[in-house]
Amino acid sequence: MSWLDKVRNSLSNLSKRDTPDTLWMKCPSCGEMLYAKDFEANLSVCPKCEHHGRIGAKARFDQLLDAGYSVLPTPKVPENPLNFRDTKKYPDRLKAARAANPYPDALTNALGTIEGAKAVLGVQDFAFMGGSMGMAVGAAFVAGVEKAIAENCAYVICTAAGGARMQEGILSLMQMPKTTVATRRLAAAGLPYIVVLTDPTTGGVTASYAMLGDVQIAEPGALIGFAGQRVIQDTIREKLPDGFQRAEYLHAHGMVDMVVHRKDLKGTLAMLLGYLARKEVA
């Protein structure tokens, strides 16, 4: 019996209501009860089944960048250009997302070093409106790449998104070519572009900057694809194969270079940058 089971069993007399939900959590994959602090200390990876939990920008920066990094400002973009409203007004959705998240939109960049190698790291946060790509995400991506070019260093992006932000309609679709202009400029500057695909990365994000890396890394078990599984199922009316659109499936089909456990991610990035990054001019 693991220590965790012991703790869990000793608490079995408590009803669920009495357990603060910030203290204990259930692994969304295997259902194991986990002490939240230990889960976090384990990089938000389930110690039992190795499920990689979704994490935000702050946790990623802390995990991947050396101490002393600086978070870059999120560029301002026009808000609610279509005056969009579905069951709620778009500004109300934005407001709620901002109240629940530390950064003003779904993509945040930081400038720092990865085991000494300088890089700009962009992180998409699924918790912010499903990580969806609207003008703010597009502008942040472009700004992150521009910063990397100015600093003569690599741009590393951890992607996570359900796809385009539908509340911005066609303007969200236009982020696909816009971000691709940025990756082309980074390439023209001879600087590395490394993509870390995290759970989930689908839709227009996958079909633009998330698939254009010099090196493509995926986190274990991450859902990665173009079309959503329900859409595919509705189109073909057959059961989807096991592991369909998971990181390992993409690796087997030649779409990513490697599937890397979160505990090895920083070291892998540092190793890659060691090979690909421009040598600092003295």
Next chain:
Amino acid sequence: MISFLDFEKPIAELEARIAELRATASGSDLDIESEIGKLEKKSSGMLVATYAKLTPWQKTQVARHPQRPHFLDYIRLIFTDFVPLAGDRVYGEDEAIVGGLATLDGRKVVVIGHEKGHDTPSRIKHNFGSAKPEGYRKAIRLMELASKFGLPVVTLVDTAGAFPGIEAEERGQAEAIARSTEACLALEVPMVAAIVGEGGSGGAIAIAAANKVLMLEHAIYSVISPEGASSILWRTSDKAAEAATAMKVTAQDLLGLKVIDAVVPEPTGGAHRDPAATARALADALGHELDALGALSGPQLVRQREDRFLAIGSL
């Protein structure tokens, strides 16, 4: 025989009445002739009035009209000496995207576009205009060919979206679309895209990241179909009309947002009522843009295209 859309019902009824009168008229009956004349005038007046104020959802239906001219109609109507080029050299030949060498009013170009098909066998052959990765990889190959030989690129966009299926995913649909968009941006030759029917999401932008983007008057262009937006945002399938309005999918809206550069007018009652006139207007608009872009150097064309997409939606 034109098939009428739901919102054209009053016009359809009038037309049926006219046809009925014609069938009974002996040819010399002046009363019936003058009645037919009156009804025809009324019918065409109703058509003008209806099409002058189509809602976004009605435009969606016009854009998807089964008789709307498609890629191969435009090839037949305005391009000459078309040499189709096939295959992606990797996996297969995807006929949802058709392309090749062609001449547009004396201008040698590479033309690429989605083809939806016009009857059941051709729709199946062209997979209803929904391309798989090999379709986009063929588009990339043709764009690179155009760049190498200094030929401008014309694309005609008409797809509900890239094909959502297992084999498309396993062969890298997302990567193929991303690389196709990138190939558009890399072109050192002029590129003009025209949304002629449906501009559906990533499957459309993959061949529409052009120097100039035109749109037919009743075409639509959107990040997701109105039905898809309805089911995701409203969690019901019956808010498509509302979603079409909210998402601003029409040529008129998109011109205002600077997503497109010009609207190509359609004949009264939509492109399907006069494909030849529609095609002629499209040819003139494409030619106008190609000639203007011809003055720019390769690097200037790349820069103009980059600036165009960087500027969309900026403060």
